Amino acid sequence: MKPTLVIAAMAAGALVAGCAAKKGFEKPGFAFGCPIGESKVSSMDDLVRTKVVSEGRRTTIQATEMRCSQTGELLRIDTNLNNDSKSVKRIAYKFRWIDREGMRAWEEEPWKPLMLYENSNFVINTISPTNKAVDFRLVLRSEE
Amino acid sequence: MKSRIVAALAALALAGGCAQEKTRYGDARGVETVTNQFGSTDLQMMAESMARSMLQAPVIASSNLPVVTVQEVRNKTSEYIDTRAITDSIRAELQKGGRVRFAVDQAGMNPQVDELKRQQSGLYAKESAAEMGQMVGAQYRLEGNIVSIVKQVEDTKDVYYKLNLQLWNIRNGLLEWSDEKEIRKTTTRG
Numbered sequence: 001m002k003p004t005l006v007i008a009a010m011a012a013g014a015l016v017a018g019c020a021a022k023k024g025f026e027k028p029g030f031a032f033g034c035p036i037g038e039s040k041v042s043s044m045d046d047l048v049r050t051k052v053v054s055e056g057r058r059t060t061i062q063a064t065e066m067r068c069s070q071t072g073e074l075l076r077i078d079t080n081l082n083n084d085s086k087s088v089k090r091i092a093y094k095f096r097w098i099d100r101e102g103m104r105a106w107e108e109e110p111w112k113p114l115m116l117y118e119n120s121n122f123v124i125n126t127i128s129p130t131n132k133a134v135d136f137r138l139v140l141r142s143e144e
Numbered sequence: 145m146k147s148r149i150v151a152a153l154a155a156l157a158l159a160g161g162c163a164q165e166k167t168r169y170g171d172a173r174g175v176e177t178v179t180n181q182f183g184s185t186d187l188q189m190m191a192e193s194m195a196r197s198m199l200q201a202p203v204i205a206s207s208n209l210p211v212v213t214v215q216e217v218r219n220k221t222s223e224y225i226d227t228r229a230i231t232d233s234i235r236a237e238l239q240k241g242g243r244v245r246f247a248v249d250q251a252g253m254n255p256q257v258d259e260l261k262r263q264q265s266g267l268y269a270k271e272s273a274a275e276m277g278q279m280v281g282a283q284y285r286l287e288g289n290i291v292s293i294v295k296q297v298e299d300t301k302d303v304y305y306k307l308n309l310q311l312w313n314i315r316n317g318l319l320e321w322s323d324e325k326e327i328r329k330t331t332t333r334g
Contacts, residue, residue: 130241
Protein backbone atom coordinates (compact mmCIF):
# COMPACT_ATOMS: atom_id res chain seq x y z
CA MET A 1 0.00 0.00 0.00
CA LYS A 2 1.28 3.45 -0.87
CA PRO A 3 2.22 5.71 2.06
CA THR A 4 -0.11 8.44 0.76
CA LEU A 5 -3.05 6.05 0.85
CA VAL A 6 -2.21 5.02 4.42
CA ILE A 7 -2.03 8.67 5.52
CA ALA A 8 -5.32 9.45 3.78
CA ALA A 9 -7.00 6.46 5.44
CA MET A 10 -5.67 7.50 8.84
CA ALA A 11 -6.82 11.10 8.33
CA ALA A 12 -10.28 9.89 7.31
CA GLY A 13 -10.39 7.64 10.40
CA ALA A 14 -9.42 10.51 12.67
CA LEU A 15 -12.01 12.73 11.05
CA VAL A 16 -14.76 10.15 11.54
CA ALA A 17 -13.73 9.66 15.17
CA GLY A 18 -13.74 13.41 15.69
CA CYS A 19 -17.19 13.79 14.16
CA ALA A 20 -18.46 10.87 16.22
CA ALA A 21 -17.73 12.66 19.53
CA LYS A 22 -20.95 14.19 20.80
CA LYS A 23 -20.87 17.93 21.36
CA GLY A 24 -19.83 18.64 24.94
CA PHE A 25 -18.14 15.24 25.24
CA GLU A 26 -15.08 15.81 23.08
CA LYS A 27 -12.65 15.39 25.99
CA PRO A 28 -12.73 12.00 27.75
CA GLY A 29 -13.65 12.29 31.44
CA PHE A 30 -15.34 15.63 30.90
CA ALA A 31 -18.87 16.65 29.97
CA PHE A 32 -19.44 20.21 28.81
CA GLY A 33 -16.00 20.99 30.22
CA CYS A 34 -16.91 19.70 33.69
CA PRO A 35 -14.98 16.81 35.22
CA ILE A 36 -17.12 13.67 35.49
CA GLY A 37 -14.56 11.02 36.43
CA GLU A 38 -16.11 7.56 36.23
CA SER A 39 -19.73 8.80 36.33
CA LYS A 40 -22.00 7.83 33.46
CA VAL A 41 -22.98 11.12 31.92
CA SER A 42 -24.46 11.24 28.45
CA SER A 43 -26.48 14.44 28.52
CA MET A 44 -26.74 17.85 30.19
CA ASP A 45 -29.45 16.49 32.49
CA ASP A 46 -27.13 13.68 33.60
CA LEU A 47 -24.37 16.19 34.30
CA VAL A 48 -26.66 18.41 36.37
CA ARG A 49 -27.95 15.38 38.31
CA THR A 50 -24.36 14.34 39.05
CA LYS A 51 -23.17 17.74 40.18
CA VAL A 52 -26.12 19.30 41.98
CA VAL A 53 -27.14 18.11 45.42
CA SER A 54 -29.78 19.28 47.84
CA GLU A 55 -29.26 19.80 51.55
CA GLY A 56 -31.72 20.95 54.18
CA ARG A 57 -35.04 22.18 52.88
CA ARG A 58 -35.54 21.18 49.27
CA THR A 59 -36.07 23.91 46.74
CA THR A 60 -38.14 23.88 43.58
CA ILE A 61 -35.36 25.79 41.83
CA GLN A 62 -33.80 23.64 39.17
CA ALA A 63 -30.29 23.74 37.78
CA THR A 64 -30.86 23.40 34.05
CA GLU A 65 -27.44 23.86 32.56
CA MET A 66 -23.85 23.65 33.68
CA ARG A 67 -20.68 24.44 31.80
CA CYS A 68 -17.08 24.47 32.93
CA SER A 69 -13.83 25.72 31.52
CA GLN A 70 -10.25 25.64 32.62
CA THR A 71 -8.82 29.08 33.45
CA GLY A 72 -5.13 28.50 33.92
CA GLU A 73 -4.98 25.89 36.66
CA LEU A 74 -8.42 26.75 38.00
CA LEU A 75 -11.88 25.50 37.10
CA ARG A 76 -14.51 28.05 36.09
CA ILE A 77 -18.14 27.01 36.43
CA ASP A 78 -21.34 28.57 35.11
CA THR A 79 -24.64 27.11 36.29
CA ASN A 80 -28.04 28.22 35.11
CA LEU A 81 -30.76 28.12 37.74
CA ASN A 82 -34.39 28.29 36.72
CA ASN A 83 -37.39 29.43 38.70
CA ASP A 84 -40.41 28.38 36.66
CA SER A 85 -42.88 29.18 39.44
CA LYS A 86 -45.13 32.23 39.63
CA SER A 87 -43.51 33.53 42.80
CA VAL A 88 -40.14 34.88 43.89
CA LYS A 89 -37.98 32.14 45.36
CA ARG A 90 -35.16 32.46 47.85
CA ILE A 91 -32.45 29.87 48.05
CA ALA A 92 -28.90 29.52 49.34
CA TYR A 93 -26.08 27.78 47.55
CA LYS A 94 -22.48 26.82 47.97
CA PHE A 95 -19.88 24.83 46.11
CA ARG A 96 -18.05 21.90 47.58
CA TRP A 97 -14.57 21.32 46.19
CA ILE A 98 -13.08 17.88 45.78
CA ASP A 99 -9.46 16.90 45.17
CA ARG A 100 -7.95 14.06 43.12
CA GLU A 101 -8.34 11.60 45.98
CA GLY A 102 -12.02 12.41 46.35
CA MET A 103 -11.43 14.34 49.57
CA ARG A 104 -12.35 17.89 50.39
CA ALA A 105 -9.98 20.23 48.60
CA TRP A 106 -11.21 23.31 50.44
CA GLU A 107 -13.04 24.19 53.61
CA GLU A 108 -16.83 24.39 53.58
CA GLU A 109 -17.90 27.52 51.75
CA PRO A 110 -20.41 29.91 53.31
CA TRP A 111 -24.01 29.57 52.16
CA LYS A 112 -24.74 32.36 49.74
CA PRO A 113 -28.33 33.64 49.71
CA LEU A 114 -29.91 34.22 46.32
CA MET A 115 -33.23 35.63 45.17
CA LEU A 116 -34.79 34.51 41.90
CA TYR A 117 -37.65 36.39 40.34
CA GLU A 118 -40.69 34.47 39.14
CA ASN A 119 -40.29 32.79 35.73
CA SER A 120 -36.63 33.68 35.53
CA ASN A 121 -33.17 32.27 35.05
CA PHE A 122 -30.07 33.21 36.97
CA VAL A 123 -26.52 32.16 36.19
CA ILE A 124 -24.24 31.61 39.14
CA ASN A 125 -20.59 31.51 38.32
CA THR A 126 -17.57 30.72 40.36
CA ILE A 127 -13.97 29.67 40.11
CA SER A 128 -12.23 26.99 42.11
CA PRO A 129 -10.27 28.45 45.04
CA THR A 130 -7.23 26.26 44.48
CA ASN A 131 -5.69 24.12 41.77
CA LYS A 132 -6.09 21.13 44.12
CA ALA A 133 -9.84 21.27 43.45
CA VAL A 134 -10.45 19.07 40.41
CA ASP A 135 -14.12 18.30 40.98
CA PHE A 136 -17.08 19.93 42.68
CA ARG A 137 -20.69 19.71 43.80
CA LEU A 138 -23.19 22.53 43.81
CA VAL A 139 -25.29 22.40 46.97
CA LEU A 140 -28.73 24.03 47.04
CA ARG A 141 -31.21 24.62 49.83
CA SER A 142 -34.42 26.53 50.18
CA GLU A 143 -34.41 29.71 52.26
CA GLU A 144 -38.20 30.14 52.18
CA MET B 145 -53.49 35.56 102.59
CA LYS B 146 -52.83 31.94 101.62
CA SER B 147 -54.24 32.42 98.13
CA ARG B 148 -52.11 35.54 97.69
CA ILE B 149 -48.96 33.62 98.56
CA VAL B 150 -49.90 30.87 96.11
CA ALA B 151 -50.55 33.44 93.37
CA ALA B 152 -47.24 35.18 94.07
CA LEU B 153 -45.37 31.88 93.94
CA ALA B 154 -47.10 30.94 90.67
CA ALA B 155 -46.19 34.33 89.15
CA LEU B 156 -42.58 33.88 90.27
CA ALA B 157 -42.40 30.40 88.74
CA LEU B 158 -43.89 31.71 85.51
CA ALA B 159 -41.39 34.57 85.36
CA GLY B 160 -38.58 32.13 86.07
CA GLY B 161 -39.81 29.90 83.26
CA CYS B 162 -39.94 32.75 80.76
CA ALA B 163 -36.43 33.83 81.63
CA GLN B 164 -34.99 30.42 80.79
CA GLU B 165 -32.17 30.64 78.29
CA LYS B 166 -31.04 28.06 75.81
CA THR B 167 -27.68 28.19 74.10
CA ARG B 168 -26.89 26.10 71.07
CA TYR B 169 -24.10 26.06 68.54
CA GLY B 170 -25.05 27.11 65.03
CA ASP B 171 -23.60 26.98 61.55
CA ALA B 172 -20.91 29.67 61.35
CA ARG B 173 -21.31 29.60 57.58
CA GLY B 174 -25.11 29.66 57.55
CA VAL B 175 -27.23 32.51 56.24
CA GLU B 176 -27.62 35.04 59.05
CA THR B 177 -30.66 37.34 58.89
CA VAL B 178 -31.11 38.43 62.50
CA THR B 179 -31.04 42.12 61.57
CA ASN B 180 -30.28 43.93 58.35
CA GLN B 181 -27.04 45.40 59.66
CA PHE B 182 -23.76 44.20 58.20
CA GLY B 183 -23.42 40.60 59.32
CA SER B 184 -21.34 37.46 59.06
CA THR B 185 -22.96 36.32 55.79
CA ASP B 186 -22.17 39.69 54.18
CA LEU B 187 -18.57 39.51 55.33
CA GLN B 188 -18.13 35.94 54.12
CA MET B 189 -19.80 36.56 50.75
CA MET B 190 -17.79 39.71 50.09
CA ALA B 191 -14.50 38.11 51.05
CA GLU B 192 -15.11 34.97 48.98
CA SER B 193 -16.36 36.84 45.95
CA MET B 194 -13.41 39.26 45.97
CA ALA B 195 -10.78 36.61 46.57
CA ARG B 196 -12.12 34.44 43.72
CA SER B 197 -12.30 37.43 41.40
CA MET B 198 -8.75 38.43 42.26
CA LEU B 199 -7.54 34.93 41.44
CA GLN B 200 -8.62 35.57 37.85
CA ALA B 201 -6.74 38.88 37.56
CA PRO B 202 -3.97 38.47 34.96
CA VAL B 203 -1.30 39.75 37.37
CA ILE B 204 -2.22 37.06 39.88
CA ALA B 205 -3.02 34.24 37.46
CA SER B 206 0.10 34.66 35.34
CA SER B 207 2.63 35.82 37.94
CA ASN B 208 4.79 33.62 40.03
CA LEU B 209 3.50 34.31 43.55
CA PRO B 210 3.16 38.08 43.41
CA VAL B 211 3.75 39.95 46.66
CA VAL B 212 0.81 42.03 47.85
CA THR B 213 0.34 44.33 50.81
CA VAL B 214 -3.09 45.00 52.21
CA GLN B 215 -4.00 48.59 52.85
CA GLU B 216 -7.11 50.09 54.30
CA VAL B 217 -10.66 49.40 53.22
CA ARG B 218 -12.37 52.66 54.10
CA ASN B 219 -15.71 52.32 55.81
CA LYS B 220 -18.00 54.91 54.23
CA THR B 221 -21.17 53.36 55.59
CA SER B 222 -23.26 54.79 58.40
CA GLU B 223 -22.57 51.83 60.67
CA TYR B 224 -19.54 50.36 62.35
CA ILE B 225 -17.93 47.69 60.19
CA ASP B 226 -14.61 46.10 61.00
CA THR B 227 -13.19 46.35 57.49
CA ARG B 228 -10.03 44.66 58.69
CA ALA B 229 -12.09 41.48 59.09
CA ILE B 230 -12.99 41.64 55.37
CA THR B 231 -9.39 42.08 54.21
CA ASP B 232 -8.17 39.46 56.68
CA SER B 233 -10.63 36.93 55.20
CA ILE B 234 -9.60 37.80 51.64
CA ARG B 235 -5.96 37.47 52.59
CA ALA B 236 -6.56 34.12 54.29
CA GLU B 237 -8.38 32.73 51.26
CA LEU B 238 -5.73 33.90 48.79
CA GLN B 239 -2.84 32.76 50.97
CA LYS B 240 -4.46 29.35 51.45
CA GLY B 241 -4.94 29.04 47.71
CA GLY B 242 -1.19 29.44 47.34
CA ARG B 243 -1.35 32.00 44.53
CA VAL B 244 -0.26 35.13 46.38
CA ARG B 245 2.25 36.08 49.04
CA PHE B 246 1.62 38.92 51.43
CA ALA B 247 4.14 41.43 52.67
CA VAL B 248 3.79 42.97 56.10
CA ASP B 249 1.27 45.80 55.99
CA GLN B 250 1.24 49.17 57.74
CA ALA B 251 -0.60 47.81 60.75
CA GLY B 252 1.95 45.03 61.16
CA MET B 253 5.02 47.17 60.51
CA ASN B 254 5.69 48.28 64.09
CA PRO B 255 5.63 44.76 65.58
CA GLN B 256 7.78 43.57 62.64
CA VAL B 257 10.41 46.29 63.17
CA ASP B 258 10.31 45.79 66.94
CA GLU B 259 11.02 42.07 66.48
CA LEU B 260 13.86 42.78 64.04
CA LYS B 261 15.41 45.25 66.49
CA ARG B 262 15.03 42.75 69.31
CA GLN B 263 16.83 40.08 67.28
CA GLN B 264 19.60 42.57 66.45
CA SER B 265 19.99 43.64 70.07
CA GLY B 266 22.90 41.30 70.68
CA LEU B 267 20.86 38.89 72.77
CA TYR B 268 20.55 36.30 70.00
CA ALA B 269 23.07 34.10 68.22
CA LYS B 270 24.13 35.85 65.00
CA GLU B 271 23.40 32.87 62.74
CA SER B 272 19.78 32.63 63.84
CA ALA B 273 18.97 36.34 64.20
CA ALA B 274 17.04 37.94 61.34
CA GLU B 275 19.13 40.52 59.53
CA MET B 276 18.07 44.07 58.88
CA GLY B 277 17.40 45.02 55.26
CA GLN B 278 16.06 41.63 54.14
CA MET B 279 12.34 42.36 54.07
CA VAL B 280 10.59 41.88 50.73
CA GLY B 281 8.76 44.87 49.33
CA ALA B 282 5.30 44.35 47.90
CA GLN B 283 4.66 44.61 44.16
CA TYR B 284 0.97 45.39 44.59
CA ARG B 285 -1.19 47.05 47.18
CA LEU B 286 -4.80 46.18 47.86
CA GLU B 287 -7.18 48.88 49.00
CA GLY B 288 -10.83 49.77 48.75
CA ASN B 289 -14.03 51.24 50.08
CA ILE B 290 -17.27 49.97 51.45
CA VAL B 291 -20.31 52.20 51.08
CA SER B 292 -23.94 51.79 52.00
CA ILE B 293 -27.24 53.38 51.10
CA VAL B 294 -29.94 53.03 53.72
CA LYS B 295 -33.56 53.91 53.10
CA GLN B 296 -36.40 53.56 55.52
CA VAL B 297 -40.11 54.19 55.28
CA GLU B 298 -42.52 53.17 58.02
CA ASP B 299 -42.19 49.40 58.23
CA THR B 300 -39.60 48.84 55.51
CA LYS B 301 -35.86 49.29 55.76
CA ASP B 302 -33.63 48.75 52.75
CA VAL B 303 -29.86 48.52 53.00
CA TYR B 304 -27.51 48.36 50.05
CA TYR B 305 -23.81 47.66 50.51
CA LYS B 306 -21.11 47.94 47.92
CA LEU B 307 -17.54 46.84 48.45
CA ASN B 308 -15.02 48.01 45.89
CA LEU B 309 -11.49 46.68 45.94
CA GLN B 310 -8.54 47.73 43.84
CA LEU B 311 -5.13 46.21 43.26
CA TRP B 312 -2.53 48.83 42.41
CA ASN B 313 0.89 48.23 40.92
CA ILE B 314 3.25 49.96 43.35
CA ARG B 315 6.07 50.43 40.83
CA ASN B 316 4.15 52.10 38.03
CA GLY B 317 0.92 53.16 39.72
CA LEU B 318 -1.31 51.21 37.34
CA LEU B 319 -4.60 49.77 38.46
CA GLU B 320 -4.17 46.05 37.77
CA TRP B 321 -7.50 44.74 39.04
CA SER B 322 -10.70 46.07 40.51
CA ASP B 323 -14.03 44.52 41.36
CA GLU B 324 -17.21 45.17 43.27
CA LYS B 325 -19.58 43.11 45.33
CA GLU B 326 -23.07 44.36 46.00
CA ILE B 327 -25.53 43.17 48.63
CA ARG B 328 -29.11 44.31 49.18
CA LYS B 329 -31.15 43.49 52.26
CA THR B 330 -34.71 44.55 52.93
CA THR B 331 -36.46 44.19 56.25
CA THR B 332 -40.20 44.55 56.57
CA ARG B 333 -42.10 44.57 59.82
CA GLY B 334 -45.46 42.93 60.37
